[in-house]
Amino acid sequence: MFVLTQQPSVANHFLAELRDVDVQQDRMKFRRNLERMGELLAYEISKSLPYRQAQVTTPLGIAQTRLLRQAPVLATILRASLPFHQGFLNIFDQADNAFIGAYRGHHIGEEDFQVEMDYITAPDLQDRTLILMDPMLATGRSIEKVYHALLRFGIPAQTHIAAVIASPEGVKYLQSRMPECRLWIGAIDEKLDPHYYIVPGLGDAGDLSFGAKV
Ligand SMILES: O=P(O)(O)OC[C@H]1O[C@H](OP(=O)(O)OP(=O)(O)O)[C@H](O)[C@@H]1O
Numbered sequence: 210m211f212v213l214t215q216q217p218s219v220a221n222h223f224l225a226e227l228r229d230v231d232v233q234q235d236r237m238k239f240r241r242n243l244e245r246m247g248e249l250l251a252y253e254i255s256k257s258l259p260y261r262q263a264q265v266t267t268p269l270g271i272a273q274t275r276l277l278r279q280a281p282v283l284a285t286i287l288r289a290s291l292p293f294h295q296g297f298l299n300i301f302d303q304a305d306n307a308f309i310g311a312y313r314g315h316h317i318g319e320e321d322f323q324v325e326m327d328y329i330t331a332p333d334l335q336d337r338t339l340i341l342m343d344p345m346l347a348t349g350r351s352i353e354k355v356y357h358a359l360l361r362f363g364i365p366a367q368t369h370i371a372a373v374i375a376s377p378e379g380v381k382y383l384q385s386r387m388p389e390c391r392l393w394i395g396a397i398d399e400k401l402d403p404h405y406y407i408v409p410g411l412g413d414a415g416d417l418s419f420g421a422k423v
């Protein structure tokens with residue numbers, strides 16, 4: 210598992226702004242910081258992907274280079290992950306994309322939730338590099354359900370899971386249920402609260418990006 214903020218870098222600034230109860234009220238800045246975290250995590254993941262030797266013709270000669278063997282597939286869970294996804298797309302600019310409509314559905318008066326999934330679209334995933342992302346990895350149930358639904362589109366050669374903030378419980382859950390996937394996390398926080406929100410976390414990433422939903 211890779212944890213971005215375990216090293217000193219500007220990622221810590223972006224994450225601090227995402228968490229700050231005052232700064233996060235600026236929706237444009239909040240979305241942009243999720244996007245910047247996506248850009249940084251995408252760059253880190255890019256170092257682990259397969260490359261091929263290539264040549265590029267410059268005005269003065271031939272330069273040796275390394276190019277990605279194949280663009281990855283970026284899979285994102287609506288709605289909170291849209292800005293994070295854009296950050297990945299800024300780096301993997303020729304990626305194929307998958308979108309999944311999934312959310313934590315609550316029954317009135319109950320703390321527990323069911324992951325509701327009502328939309329999924331993906332390219333052929335057989336032998337591809339799949340990057341499945343969601344800014345918040347709380348219990349891990351959303352990512353697990355979506356990952357197994359995506360496998361209907363083919364078995365990826367490798368799968369990377371990216372999140373901005375994870376709970377220790379969510380990390381453990383995914384490591385036990387999906388040991389074949391590699392985790393790339395911005396920060397791992399203390400715990401989940403009784404409503405399954407990450408503490409200290411940042412609050413509700415979907416609402417902060419796009420406004421409260423009823
Ligand atoms: O790890 P889990 O416990 O499954 O929780 C994480 C999920 O919760 C949030 O989405 P939410 O259901 O709030 O939907 P939203 O994107 O519409 O806000 C978040 O973006 C994840 O998809």
Ligand SMILES: O=c1cc[nH]c(=O)[nH]1
Nearest residue numbers: 345347406407413414
């Ligand atoms: O802490 C959390 C957990 C799930 N979804 C969020 O947006 N925040």
Ligand SMILES: [Mg+2]
Nearest residue numbers: 413414415416
């Ligand atoms: Mg939400």
